[in-house]
Amino acid sequence: MWLGNISHRFPNPKTNMTNFKLWLSILDTSEFKNMDPLTTYEKKRICASHFDDHDNSPGTKKLKYYAFPHLNVPSTPATVMDVCDLETTCSQQEICESPVPSTPVTVMDACDMETTCSQQEICESPGRSLFDRELAECGSSEESELEGIYKLDNDSILQSNAVVVKPIKTPVKKRLKKPGVLCNIGLRKISQLTPKCRSLYKGSVLLSKRLRWEQKKSSSFKNRLAAAEKYSDGVINSKFASRMTSAAAIFTNLQLRATNTKARGRRFSLDEKLLSLSLYKQSAKSYRTLAKLFTLPSRKTLTNLLSKIPVNPGIDQTLMKVLKNSVIKLTEKQKLCAILFDEISLEPNLTYDHNIGMITGFEDNGIGRTQKFADHSLVFMIRGVVKKYKQPISYSFCKGTTSSHDLSNQLKNCIRAVHETGLRVVASVCDQGATNKAAINIIKNDTRSEALRRHIEYKEEFYKVKCGEDILNVVHLYDPPHLLKGVRNNLLNKNVIFTMDGKQMEARWSDIIDLYELDCQIEDVRMLPRLIAEHVIPHKIKKMKVKCAAQVLSERVASIMSFLASKKIMNENAKDTGKFCQFFDKLFDSVNGSYDKVVDGKIYRTGLKRYSRHHQLWEESIKDFKRNFNQDSLENFFGALRALGYRNTNPTCHLFTASYRTLLLNNLMSSHSPGNNCEADFGDGCLTSYKSLFQTFEDSTPDQCDESELRVSDGTPKPMTGLSSDVLSDLQQTHNYIAGFVIKKLNTVLFKNCTVCLHEICSLTTTKGYELTVSRDYKPHGKLLLKYPNQTFCSLVKSSIDIIAHFLPSICHHKTLKNELTILLRENININAIKCPEHGEFFPKQFFDFIIKLMVHNWCTQINRILSGKLGIGKNEKDAIKISAFQRYQTFCKKPKYK
Structure with a gap:
């Protein structure tokens, strides 16, 4: 029976003899045994009813390459062993393994398959036999015709001779099939279309292919364009960066990258933030002007960066870790360094930092604190001897000056900490202050006692410091510029008798005055134009200026x-x-030179060499020094600290800490500002990389809170007695107004206009106790804007104020001030004023933090006004800190306002 007049040709024996024999073995008719294979191929056809739809190539009427007749064929034995040979030709196909069923199962329709099936990996359903799938996946076949075909009763022969092939398990990327045009209109075959629709369908297929090609082309062009732009930006940046300084390259790259970005969408690197921070700390006003012209980080961004770097008095162990990593690559000679220390004057002032919960402004050496007002800061710095580097490592606050015993302990601790980093301290340098001399003598006496105890020779040239298992010999030197200043100061009041070239001579300051007066008689042109009254006249001389002494004692x-x-x-x-x-002049030049070249004929103001003229001069005058053994680096650090913002000339302890943190982050310590007490030292900047410093501070875990310091138990505050009724009424009005202010702030950060919370702590009526609050209210259109607390919340605020005011003077210098006040408030007042399920849990902490911040800040403001003379104290004042502040004001103020 012919199925639609469709027939298929036998496989070509010339190209596919294996498949040709397979067909003959399945049919098993004597008609083909004696017939020539080519004749069978050319003249014989087999009906399409012997094949199913899966044997056809998708979208065509042609058979697949390895299709064979299996429907309606005679059930006679046939040789199918040759099927094994098919495996060799199908080794590149991926065959899905599935169980062989005993009955035929309908498989996927041809319309669901792609038109390019020859390139696909076909995985049939489990219902089809393995042998059927092996042959169905192997290409296309040619057409043939054949009549008289008999159907096999079953496919047992095929199943018994089928070769089981294990599939190669490779990951198959699943692709989502997009529905075609035919599926969208509810058809499955192109033959179901009319001739006109078929023509339109073919056109749409061509257009779809063209669209895919253009999309691919466009995507490729975009990728290449993006890569080209990225490459060009990199080339431009690298080309111009080599011609600019590192700061200029960072700034230029920032402008090119972030200018066209929205303000809230800008992101800044660490280098860009640190560069901006250095500009901001030089002048906040200038930075605001630059921010209007260029793209720069906001002030909030910079302050957040600074807040991540905790800086406290004493030796910072995190900084020591960074320093240890920075000196690994230095040679042994480059690790030689000197340790410098000096004090800077500060303005007495108290500042409460609520972030750390501590008041800054008291004496603090990093180990303990007192209730004395700090007016000086002692700073330790290391300075390289061979390689020019410098780094501040520690600071402390003191009143007047640090005691000699405390200074000696701090010096030894700093030497030990620096030695642990890998650097080698060979000298210490300071000025000729009485406390400094006493501290050095204490260390030398300890060295002498240790030498006598061990019966070893003692040498006065150096003192010894034990650093673990090592014992360091450290030479102490006094700053040569300060030595010159000391000589000038002594010459002002005393004549100097000295011997030179075997002759006794006498130097007088009166001769210098006579020379100055004689030179001043020349009106137009003077012989000594640099000398002015501040250099010569004793009562006009600036005794702290080294340059004044050096310009007088000159060549x-x-x-x-x-x-x-x-x-x-x-x-x-x-x-x-x-x-x-x-x-x-020659002696000072010999110890104050750092260049090889002679400048202005100053032959001694050069670097020291083995055969230079310095040795002969020193043999005749003093012992040898080196340019790197002075305090210029530390003095320049103080100059840079005072120059920040050009208003930091007399910083407070809080401002000193902030400036110290800033100079620790950026590389501004080698800058020389006009009026410094020394020359620019031309250092290469900090040894510590501020990048690694920031990262180490960020990665380090925060230290646990210090234990509460011991405090004398004073009991709960007693109610004030002896006050008139008018004073008590005014005090109550003030407490009620403060309570309303607390509610207003808590509403902003916590309550968020929660009706439940406000109803529990606010009053619905304004009674007599709220007269002050009503008078302060603007009342637009008769509406009250301020908060009016109820009696319960007023009592809570009043009790908190009394407790803080009672205990604060005795524990104000503690490092854990905030925690101690919080514990006292929890123990003495009932905080269950809010029962709101949403905010009741967070109310105690928010209330304690704000009331402590409010009261401590107000107390510090009163102390600062007393110190500056803007506020006096009452006759019955019992606050010991306020009394001490008033006594200091009376001592140091030339014309005190209050007595």
């Missing part, structure tokens, strides 16, 4: 004085003063 003054004395224009004894000035 120019000595040569002109000797010339005038030789011409008898001046007293002949002035020659001795001239030689004295010339001697100290």
Whole structure:
């Protein structure tokens, strides 16, 4: 029976003899045994009823390459062993393994398959036999015709000779099939379309292919364009960055990248934030102007960056870790360093920092605190001897000056901490302060006692410090510029008798005054134009300025004085003063030079070498020093600290801490500001990388809170007695107004206009106790804007104020001030004023934090006003801190307002 007049040709024996024999074995008719294979191929056809729809290539009427007749064929044995040969030709196909069923199962329709099936990996359903799937997946076949075909009763022969092939398990990427045009209109085959629709369908297929191609082309072009833009930006940045400083390259890259970005969508790198921070700390007003012209981080961004770096008095162990990582690559000579220490004057002032819960402004050496007002800060810094680097490592606050015993302990602790980082301390440098001398003598006496105890030789040239298993020999030097200043100060009141070239000579300050007065008689052109009254006249001299001493004891003054004395224009004894000035000029140059080249004929103001002229001069004058053994680095650090913002000339302890943190982050410590007490030291900046410093501070875990310090139990505050009724009424009005202010702030951060919370703590009526609050209310259109607390909340605020005011003077210097006040409030008052299920849990902490911040800040403000003379104290004042602040004001103020 012909199925629609469709027939299929036998496989070509020339190209596919294996499949041709398979067909013959399945049919098993004697008609084909003696017939030539080519004749069978050319003249014989087999009906399409012997094949199912799966044997056809999808979208065509052609058979697949390995299709074979299996429907309506005779059930006679046939040789199908040759099927094994098919495996060799199908080794590249992926065959899905499934169980062989005993009955035929309908499989997928041809319309659900892609038109390009020859490139797909086909996985049939479990209902089809393995042998059927093996042959159905192997390509297309050619058409043939054949009549008289008999159907096999079953496919047992095929199943018994089927070869079980294990599939290769490879991950198959699932693709979502998009519905085609035919599926969208409810058809499954193109043959169901009319001729006109078929033509339109073919056109749509071509257009779809064209669209996919254009989309792919466009996507490829976008990718290439993005890569080209990225490459061009990198080339431009690298090209121009090599011609700019690192700061200029960071700033330029920031402008190119973030200018066209919205303000809230800008993101800044750490380098950009630190660069902006250095600009902001130089001048906040200038930074605001630059922010209007360029794209820069906001002030809030910079303050958040600073807040992540905790800086406290004493040696910071986190900084020591960063320093230890920074010195690993240094050689042994480069690790040699000197430790410098000096004090800077501060303005007495108290500041409460609610973030750390502590008041800044009391004496604090990093180990303990007192209730004395700090007016000086002691800073320790390391300075490289061979390699020019410097780094502040510790600071402390003190009143007047640090005690000699405390200073000696801090110095030894700093030397031990620096030694643990890998650096080697060989010298310590300071000025000639009495406390500094006493501290060094204490350490030397300890060294002498240890030497006598161990019966070893003691040398006065150095003192010893034990650092673990090592014992360091440290030489102490006094700052040469300060030595020169000390010589000048002594010469002001005393004549100097000295011996030079075997002759006894005498130097007088009066000779210098005579030279200055003689030079001032020349109106137009002077011989010594740099000398002014601040250099010569004793009561006008700035005794703390080293440059004033160096410009007087100079080569120019000595040569002109000797010339005038030789011409008898001046007293002949002035020659001795001239030689004295010339001697100290050469000596000071020999210990204050750092260059190899001779500048302005100053042969001694050069770097020290093995065969330089310094040795001969020193043999005749003093022992050797080096340029790196002075305090210029520390003095420049103080100058940079005072120069921040140009208004920090007399910083408080709080401002000093903030400036110290800023100079620790950026590389501004080598900047030289006008009016400094020394020359610029031309250092290479901080040894510690501020990047690694920031990252180490960020990664380090915060230290646990210190234990509460011991406090004398004073009991709960007693009610005030002896006050008039008017004073008590005013006090109650003030407490009620403060309670309303507390509610207003808590409503902003916690309640968020919660009706339940406000109903529990606010009053619905304004009674007599709210007269002050009503008078302060603006009452627009008769509406009250301020908060009016009820009696319960007023009592809560009043009790909190009394407890804080009672205990604060005795524990104000504690590091855990906030925690201690919170514990006292929890123990003495009932905080269950809010029963709101949403905010009741968070109310106690928010209330305690705000009331403590409010009261402590107000107390510090009163202390600062007393210290500055803006506020006095009452006769019955019992606050010990306020009394101490008033006594200090009376002591140091030239014209006190209050007595």
